[in-house]
Amino acid sequence: MKHLYTISKCVATTVALLFTLQGAKAQLLPDTYFNIDWQLGVPISESFADKTSGWGMNFEGGYFLTEEITVGGFIAYQTNFRSIPRQTLTLSNGSALTTSQKHAIFQLPFGVSGRYNWLPDSICQPYVGLKLGAAWAQISSYYYLYQQYTNTWGFYLSPEAGVSIFPRPDMRFGFHAALYFSYATNSGKLLSYSIDGLTNFGFRVGISF
Secondary structure, eight states: OHHHHHHHHHHHHHHHHHHHHHHHHHHHSTTEEEEEEEEEEEEESOOSSOSOBOEEEEEEEEEESSSSEEEEEEEEEEEEEEEEEEEEEEOTTSOEEEEEEEEEEEEEEEEEEEEEESOTTSSEEEEEEEEEEEEEEEEEEEETTEEEEEEEEEEEEEEEEEEEEOSSTTSOOEEEEEEEEEEEEEEEEETTEEEEEEEEEEEEEEEEO
16 A cells, blocks of 8 residues: 555654754754654454554644643554455445455544643653544455545544653653544445444554653
């Protein structure tokens, strides 16, 4: 998938620049935070692409309104798959298709985020957060040499609980881990399949600075 390859290259470049930019960030962007996470997603009540997948990333940044409260923005992506053995599908126009398939759902949510943080001066800084925004999703079926797909938009909601770990609290560079639940209102039809809402849970691990 070309979009995954392109995103992966951007992630690698971003991570390579982090150590260079850490000192500049402390001077130019005080009272801010940034997270870059690898993400694992588990679909709930979704039969089109129902396999747990580690093809996900989360990017988030925000501003500390107080030591406890932050607001900011996020963008993430997640791809889940399912392999379908050879079968015959009856299509809406009365024709039939006999084939094996590879199903994929690519989700790209983005929007605003907020957090409430505890123990802001400690090594381990737990928090609860909420993400709200829009979600673009591509629903795809691959068979033979063909891809058939549909694009959808929906509203996105995702609460999470996590912790940022800073070995040196006076230097904001450390690790991040979180559990999340997400729901998007995307719906669509493809071949003889239909989707009404995308629900996931999973976890994220990465770096925080």
